[in-house]
Amino acid sequence: MSGHSHARTVKHKKEASAAQRSKAFSKISREIAIAVKEGGADPAINSKLRGAIETARSFNMPTENIERAIAKAAGGAETGDLQEILLEAYGPGGIALLIKGITDNKNRMLGEIKQILAQHQGKMVEGGAVRWMFDQKGAITLDPKGANKEELELKAIEAGAQDLYWREDSWLDVFTLPQELEQVKAKLETQGLVPEAASLDWVPKEHIEVPEETKAAAEKLFSALDEHDDVQDIYSNISA
Known part of the structure; x- marks a missing residue:
């Protein structure tokens, strides 16, 4: 999987049953809670919370669920000893x-x-x-959707990619320095490339x-x- 989480791959989430989605929502709520505990409830100044919210949205987690998770965490109800x-x-x-x-x-x-x-x-x-055996890197997943591979690679490099990895499912993993994840993601989006996923991952050397x-x-x-x-x-x- 080239460093991306085996637990929650993009394809898995799109094929998930109701029970699997419910479990995913519960885990994402914990991610939100720990992010709020560490950096506060304002995603504008809490990059970890921003990432958790983006993960939630990529799983089609309802907005009200996201807002409820943030509110509970901000009130201390969900953080506790997490x-x-x-x-x-x-x-x-x-x-x-x-x-x-x-x-x-x-x-x-x-x-x-x-x-x-x-x-x-x-x-x-x-x-x-x-x-x-691993390095922590920013990891962005792109679905080529029929695009020319060389052109896609060039756009990723121009956006600031540190490394590229083509997966067996024909999707492209774009790796960045941890601190440059959001910057590279934003540059890709300005080029019309909307990532399927973006997170800080542990990537094998x-x-x-x-x-x-x-x-x-x-x-x-x-x-x-x-x-x-x-x-x-x-x-x-x-x-x-």
Whole structure:
């Protein structure tokens, strides 16, 4: 997946059932809550909240749901003991994993994630054992919609892209420096290119090729992790 979250890919969201969408809305509400807790309720001065709102809109989350989530968080009703954590692990075939979570009970989440990993040929590792294999970057996904690939690449480079990655689904991932994500996204939009998704992602420094059976086992692990209420995003170094 070239660094984008396995838990909430763009195609998955468009095919999601009502139950899946409800779970996605709940997770996005937590993203909004943690963003408000860290930087306040005004998206004009809180870039993290702006990003969470854009994510919500990309999932077609109703505006009233977004506003309600912000209001609850601003009043302290939703934040409580919420904290954002990044777990490191190995999965099937020794693939490297970063698991981002938002939880109000870190110890409980750690225990439950360890159990899920153990059931799917994986194991949690100490902090730093895996993270060095990834860089945090701005990640923007574009649907070419039949556009000339070279022209699209040129526009992305002119907008300030640091790196480009064509996925197997023919969509283009545009990577930026973390602090330049919004700037590059805005420049793309002025060129008529509306991103399907834009976020800060953990991108592997190197992708690894694995057998199909390992990919299948990894997908089962990703699905199991995604079912956990506290898991927000999952990143791996599997080649797309």
